[in-house]
Structure formats: structure tokens, C-alpha cells
Amino acid sequence: MSLLELDGVKVHFPVKKGILFDRTVGHVYAVDGISLSVEAGQTYGLVGESGCGKTTLGRAVLRLVDVTDGKVVLDGTDVAKLPEKEMRGFRRRLQMVFQDPLGSLNPRQNIESILSEGMAAHGIGANQKERREKIKEILAKVGLPGNSLSRYPHEFSGGQRQRIGIARALVLEPDVIICDEPVSALDVSIQAQVINLLEELQESMGLTYLVIAHDLAVVRHISDVIGVMYLGSLVEEAPSDALYEEPKHPYTKALMSAVPVPDPEVEDRRERILLLGDLPSPANPPAGCRFHTRCPWKQDTLCATERPELTDLGGGHKVACHFAAEIAAGEIARTSGEVVPAVREGVEDVDPEVVATSGSVAEAHDDAAEAADAAEAGEIAVPSPRGESTDAEAHDAADPEAPAGAADGDAAEASDGKLDKDEPVRLDKEDEASEGKASEAPAGK
């Protein structure tokens, strides 16, 4: 039995029209049948693009919006059907950390007041003195100075405000903390601090998180299990590593290939699947598979007519796609969508060392010759004008050995020298690494 279980949760917002009669003319299907379970002490990450319903789902778990249909079971109690009065007491066990740290803190309340308000409401601590002790303890845990108690939100930086938000959730000792985009409003260096804090707290206090975010890299970093949402429903759910290693749903594949990696070596060597068009409106979702209007692997049968269920393909890897197995086996070809080849341009400012090592693999002769050719052709030194880079030579560059366009004369000389020796000149640790990457990456794709 998991700590938090969602079973077929639906949240539909009515669209109303008319002044007198308030006719309901349709519904926005924000969340449309989601089932998932969060284990105690683990982190469940929910990713999706804007408009996919991930935030609404988080709010539905807390009953900040009403659940249209389905069950939200926390520790054996169905939260979705609790009367409002009981729900109020129950909210202590479900707490939320919001996206905008400034907007979610009352600017006229000092920190002590913000943090003790919830405690007083839920009867934690006999008097203010006891509460203050507890607050001090929690503030130390989230890394805020002890003198923060009498200060106001505007006196803190963005990262510190988010720590206050986390502290506000922690003082109530909740069972599950729902983090809605906890770091997306923060700068990169501050982001890392808050992510580390969340992880440390989980380790030391055994917390359970439901993390909602649009950044796949952040979610993969902190989650044990990841669910990918598209237009109100889950399209794929898998343990974090399994999802990264082998995304099975076409949408996950596209999403993953779109996330930029801060490493030029990786960026140049991976191919990207570009989806066509935009997200359809959740008020009028496509029939059949929700993703079929943009799916690069769309088939003529089933996709447009029948909505796929989330089915387990083994190892807890669940996919909602009629053709997941066939796509994984490579039996179905892509029918639409654009694939951007791995390498952007031909001759570039490549690390000379990479050239040196690639020369040391079996095809040393060819490489060195190529490098020399490139050097003679005068395509070195300056990054070539982009207009020329789409010709045949640029495509050669997709091969691992082809960062042949050396950065400067030295590199060309180095490869020249190897025409005779046919031996690696030097191989330090780093070179090995880059060689491994160079020869493996394109083959895998």
C-alpha cells in the first residue's frame, strides 16, 4: 500500500457562457483520468509542458480545486470525498511548496508569524514559546539564520524565500510535500542549492515528495519515479533511470531530445526530434490518443480512434501508446516530424586533442588524410561561414572521426605526423574519455 494513491483522478472546469442563465457550454479537461502512487520516503516527479495539467493535479491532491471524479487516497483515507471540515484538519498531512516564493508569502507578516500560523491552526505546540523553539529548529535545518524570525519576506533573496516556503511546509510535519515548480523561479546557482536542500531534508527526515516541474533535467535529478504528462493524462511512467535510458513513448522521446545539455560535445552529437505544431487545447482534446496530432510515429489505425491505456511493459515501465513495443523494436518508421541530424556544422573549433586521439583508432590513415585535406582546403582557423556548412563535408562530420577540421595549424601538423607513425601520440585520461564519447555516441543513435 502506497502512502499516496491517485486513482482515475479527473478535474474538469466548466466553460460558462451567457449572462442570465450561466449555461455550461463545455469543459476544459485539465486532468483527465490520472492514476499514480507515491511510495513513502520516495520522490515522484511529474513532468510536462505548460498546459498539460500538472499544476492542477497537484492542487487537486490538496483539494485546492475540486476533484470531478476519482480517488485521492492518503494513508487509507479518500481525501477527495472528505467533508470540508475534516479536510481542513487533514491538510496538515499534505503540504505544498509553491513556485513563486515572493507571491506565496504575505508581505505584511514576519517570518515567525508566517510559520506559526499553520502550527496554531493545527494545534502544534502548546504556546507561542514552544512554537518558536520548533520554528528555530526548522529554520536551522533549511539553512536560514536564526535572526530571521522578526524579518519580513522582502528582506530575503529569492533562494532564501523558497527556503521559508519549505520551512512553512516542514513545521507541520506533513506526510507528503507537494512541490510545484520549486526551483523554476530561481537562478541556476540558487536552484542547485534548493535542490540539494530538498534532497538533504528527505534523507534526514524521511520525507515524501511529489515534485511537479517542467524541467526534465531537474526532475530526473531528484525523482525516484517519473511520470510524463501530456494534455491531462500520463503518457509514460517509469523509474528515473529507466526513463532516461529508454524513453518509450514518442512524446517522452521528443521531450528528452529537446532538453539542451550544457556540453557542446553532447549537443553536437545527438539528434533531435522536432515536434510539429503546438499543444492542442484541453477544452477540445483530440479523439483517440491525445498525442496523435503531433506524433512523429502516428499510424493510420488505432491512433486517431482509440485512447491507449497506461500499460506495464515490465519493470514498472508503463506506457500509454498502442505501438510502444513496435517503435522500441524499430518496426515502425517515423511518419512525420523533423529530425535534426547530430552535428550542426562541419569545420569547427574542435579541440586538437580530439583530433589526435581519433587519429589513433583503426582508420588512422583516413582521418589524418582528411584532416590534412581540410587543412589544405583552408577551412581551418576560423569557424567557417555557415552558408557553406551544409554541403557533403558537413555530413562527413557526423562521423566520430570527423572533427577533422582542426582548430589551428598545430593540430593539422599533429595528424600529419601520424600518417607515418600510425600510432597514438599521447593518451591521457581526458583524451580517452572524449574518444569513448566520440566513437560511441553517433553509433548509438
Added chain:
Amino acid sequence: MPLLNVDELTVTFGGRGRKDVKAVNGVSFSVDEGQVVGLVGESGCGKSVTSLALMGLLPRKGVTLGGRADFDGSDLLSMSPRKMRDLRGSKLAMIFQDPLSSLNPVVPIGVQVTEILQRHRGMKGEAARKEAAHLLDRVGIPDPDRRLTEYPHQLSGGMRQRALIAMAVACAPRLLIADEPTTALDVTIQAQILELLKELVDQEGTALLMITHDLGVVAGLCDQVNVLYAGKVVESSGRRELFAHPTHPYTHGLLGSIPRLDAPRGEPLNPIRGSINDQIAWAEGCAFAPRCDRYEMGCLTGTPELTEPREAGHEARCVNPVLATTEVPA
């Protein structure tokens, strides 16, 4: 001779009785013809103010500009407003972060696109409309004729950004400044827009000045990268060299802070401590010193100079740079 050469640009906002704010504090970089140059930094580092200064879009009152920005033989900072207006939109164009607020909400897209063609290319009537449709088609907007009659709110976020790009490239500019062009967009749309920018740069030979906080975007796009901190360039290098050997502790820390999709799980991130508020004036020493792990007494003896501690063409502003390859974040 580079296309754009920015030399010791300073932008000071008058404090109206309080202390003046130096948002940009001596930034120098250059953009060659057809090159993609990145300006990277966190919020408050002066990257957007730099772009606004170059475009002449800062208010005249209360702002003091210093230094030079030579574009195509003339100084952008001292140019008369009239000449600047001729240049803006024709040879020099800009794409903004938020596509909704940079389009006029009460004017159809078509009018907004043809306006540029009328102003800079002297086109009129049907010819201008045809060219506008062609431009929208060029940036991948389906059914351009219908879109021309629509208003910005009728377009999706990605589509609006495409329309802005169409307006920016309408006169085949020599330099395109993109200020966080994908920050407001979803990743799948971001990938589309970045691909479009690459394509335009490849085909037209336009130089691109890419301003962003996302090192991932820079890694895939820029030839030359300048890292800004507190209004100064702290590191500048070719992108491969920069990502392989981040030399300034700030760049090093930034790369260690980013959760990577392809990194093994379970490794904690290495954040930079403190926040951007913990800084000292450049005149006294390195502004990054209070957050730096490699801080030493030498950091506080005046502004550190840009040097080339690793190799030629890779500059870093640090007295105690990260040199050993073992310190490179995984």
C-alpha cells in the same frame, strides 16, 4: 575587423538621490560577421541592459553610457536618434524574451510585419503584404495569409516568437540580438525556435548575439561565449574550450550547479554558495570573491584583469583560476 566591437561599455542608472547603479561595468566583446556569440549570466549580471544599450533602447534621462560600440564603422552609443532609427530594424534587429508583450495587442500581425517593410524597404500595398506572407512562411508559420489578419492573442507562444523573428529578419539584418528568445517557451517549442535561428544564421550569414541564462542553449548554438558576472565579463572563450575547461570559478560553479539530463543520478550538485547580493564593488576587488571557494587575499587588491591563464583565446578574470583538469565538474 569585427562586425560589432564593444569596448569597455558601461551603463550607469542614476540613483535619484540614492547611490548610482552601475548595471554594466566595462563589458568588452566582439562579434564577427556570421558568428554566433553568447552572453551568459544570471539575473542581474547586466546582460539585458547590454543589449538594450546596443540597440539604443535605454531611456535618455537618468542613464549614463560609457565606452564604445563600433558597429559597421560607426559608434552605436553616440549615434543620433535619427540615424539609429534607420539602423534599427534594417541592419540591426532584436528579438525579445516575451513575445506577447513585444507585439502590439490591438494591431494585426500583418500590419506589424509590413510596417517594417514600408519603413526600411520602401515596399507598399500588395507587394508588402506578399513579402510579409513570405516572411511568415519562411519562419515556419503555417497558413501565413490567414495569420496576417490575426491578432497576437490568437497565436500560440511559439507562433508569436516566430512572428517576432520574421519581423527581425525582414530586412536581412547583419546582426541579430536575441535576448532570452526561448525562456518563455516550453522545451519542445524551444527546440523548434533554436533550430529556426540556427537555420537563419546558416543560410543568411547573419551574425547572432545570443543573450541567455541557459548554458545548455549556449552549448548547442554559440561559437564564442562570454560569461558575465556583476556587469563584467569574467570569462570568454570558444564554446568547446569553455565547457571542457571552465577556468573562472564562477563558470566552473555554474556548470557544477546544473542538473544534467545525462548525468548519473544520486550525485549531489555543487552549488555556488550565497547569492548575487553578496558582492563587493569591482573597484575594490573581485565581485565574486564573497561566494568563491578559491578566494584568497589577492582577490581584494583591485579589479582583476582579463588574462589567458590556460591558452590563447581563452580569457578569464581571476587571480586564482581553476587550471587542473581534475577539478572539472563531471
